[in-house]
Amino acid sequence: MNNKFDALKDDDSGDHDQNEENSTQKDGEKEKSERDKSQSSNKRKVEQFWRFYSHMVRPGDLTGHSDFHLFKEGIKPMWEDDANKNGGKWIIRLRKGLASRCWENLILAMLGEQFMVGEEICGAVVSVRFQEDIISIWNKTASDQATTARIRDTLRRVLNLPPNTIMEYKTHTDSIKDNSSFRNTKITL
Numbered sequence: 001m002n003n004k005f006d007a008l009k010d011d012d013s014g015d016h017d018q019n020e021e022n023s024t025q026k027d028g029e030k031e032k033s034e035r036d037k038s039q040s041s042n043k044r045k046v047e048q049f050w051r052f053y054s055h056m057v058r059p060g061d062l063t064g065h066s067d068f069h070l071f072k073e074g075i076k077p078m079w080e081d082d083a084n085k086n087g088g089k090w091i092i093r094l095r096k097g098l099a100s101r102c103w104e105n106l107i108l109a110m111l112g113e114q115f116m117v118g119e120e121i122c123g124a125v126v127s128v129r130f131q132e133d134i135i136s137i138w139n140k141t142a143s144d145q146a147t148t149a150r151i152r153d154t155l156r157r158v159l160n161l162p163p164n165t166i167m168e169y170k171t172h173t174d175s176i177k178d179n180s181s182f183r184n185t186k187i188t189l
Contacts, residue, residue: 058100059099059128059133064130065128070124077125080176084140086140089137090152092155092159093166106124106135115150115154121137121151136181142171
């Protein structure tokens, strides 16, 4: 050994490959552990939600004028909320008797991340009215047409809507302007 760094040189003893293999194995175990923790956390959240949800009155059992809001933690069900202000919502008007099934299907799709649009979904609302019920799903970015189309298509699938069902989209900016959630919407088939 000529200097203090000679001891660090590879002597081709095979230990180098073994160390790399152990390091790769540890990295893989770490990733798996993080993935398992995330899945476990999601499972706990779903279980907590179902404990709460099982005690709630279903939308179809309500009379009069009522709204249920289910939003991600930290997001208020308000047009002006930072997460919502550049977004909008898909609106589906339902005949009486369908709200409970559709609401539950929507919640399951949100919990199961079936929309596959990342953090774009803010929350959902079911509005019980005298002659109809209305379900809406709120998203962050109204200007992203590809994402809003994906949400529309997934919504149509998870609610098992007939092809001729009218779906409406309204930006929160427009809602603020006309002070209305459901007037002056853009209709889509």
